[in-house]
Amino acid sequence: MTGKNAGRIRREISKVLFTALMAVFAASMLIPFLWMISASFKKPVDLWNFPIDWIPRYWYPDNYKYVFSKDNLILLMYFNSIKITLINVTGAALTSSLAAYAYAKMKFWGRDFLFLTVLATLMIPNQVLYVPRFIMFTWFDKFIRMMDSHNALIIPGLFASLGLFLLKQFYMQIPDELAESAVVDGATDLTIWWRIMVPLSRPALATFAIVVFTFHWNDYETPLIFLRNHKLYTIPLGLANFADENGQMYHYMMALSTLAILPLLTVVILAQKNFIKGLTAGAVKG
């Protein structure tokens, strides 16, 4: 009896020790973020003090004031990023779920082959596409503004092969009887898709939205290549450009970086369960 008890106590103690150890490790993972936030409230002269003043000696909110006042920089960046990601998420969800429904539930000639060709595009790294797209977009400019325009990010972003794959898997699990009874009631495919499939697939659509959102929100390379006008810059590009133009203004940079990172982190922490499920599901599917 006592031996068993001793074992349990030993296990509890080691669990507490390991938790403490992990807490130290996790805290050290957070150091860059903590340093950033603390630096964003410091006067430039206090920035490099060592040992580090984690709590600034003088709170200096002027960094944020500057970042907000300068050409409405941060507001424009936020507006652009939100606009692009919102259109991409809803647009890609629509085109993908429409196609996924057809691949999963409708019969037409060459269906499986066509799906396979879409699936094959998962293998293409984006980096291969930059140069040919750059050239193509200069041609498209005659018909629709692509270069130095949000269109260069939005229109190709309406296609998402990974999302299509996720949604197709989901629709295949929905029993055919559901749709068949709707057909008896005289429903067309379009109403079945919109009234039955889309509402049913909300969890899959949420996963899909998270994957697409995170990708476009953090995407740096595409805007870097296609955007020149500062007014069009998204958060990542605007931030990089600000750092280039204000080489020594580290306190401003930290304020801007904090504003760039914190909102998304807050969303993730609040919606962690869905978020993690979404990202791991996206990963497992390749």
Next chain:
Amino acid sequence: MADNTIKISRRRKILLQNLKGYAFIAPNYILMLIFLAFPVLFSFILALSDWDLVSGIKNIIFVGFENFETMVGDKWFVNSLVNNFYYTLTVVPATLFLSLLIAVLINDFIYGKAVFRLVIFLPYISNIVAVSIVWSLLYSKFGPIVSFLKSIGIQNPPAFLADRNWAMPAIIIMSIWISVGYAAMIYSAGLQGIPNELYEASFIDGAGWWHRFFHITIPMLSPTTFFLLITSVIGSFKVFGQIQVMTDGGPMGATSVLVYYIYTSAFKFYKFGYASSMALVLFVIILIFTLIQWQGQKKWVNY
């Protein structure tokens, strides 16, 4: 007569059915043709040509495989490729090892599992540009890392990002910091998928923790490890953001990697043909690993 009309109406129905299917997939499929299929084919043509944007498409010169021959002799390209392997061979094993350790520790010995998983995951979803800027300051001459090294008695701490030999390790450490939480998250999902009966059976046999770790956990996690290995390798060949923001490939090319070199060749020097041929090399590298993964997945599913 009646038979015939039925046949025709049936045929019409099938035709309609087909058209409806195509209409549903059309938006997605046409976008794919325009923005993926065509550019890929186009990049094959570009890779075999010598062309810059200014000359206009009519002045495209076909040079066959000359671009690929140039690559072999191009010391900047070879250097970028070598750097990329350096990056891959350090970041990938370190990330996998650390994340496995963390995931197992969190799973077996820790209170408040979800909180820890989330905290170490945060770097992964943070914007690459923002974290790169923060880390550049951490590494800078007056930054906290150098100050810390001085405070523990190191006389001449390296000038990390400005030092040829230290720039790459500095970026590698930061990249591990970014990806370890993500890999740990995937490992955690894998750990939760291991049936409890396996562990219970080994308890009855009186096996210790290490024995269970090596004989149950590691083998049962091998599909997860395999998946992470392949995707991390692929990811490591696409690394770009932190390089472009933190070092611009320098000092003296010490941190130039494949995508960074492709990017500068294309969009700084407008050598579109040459850049496309290098992008194809990247494509082939990634394709090989993707095929290995698909092949492997088939095997793992049936074990």
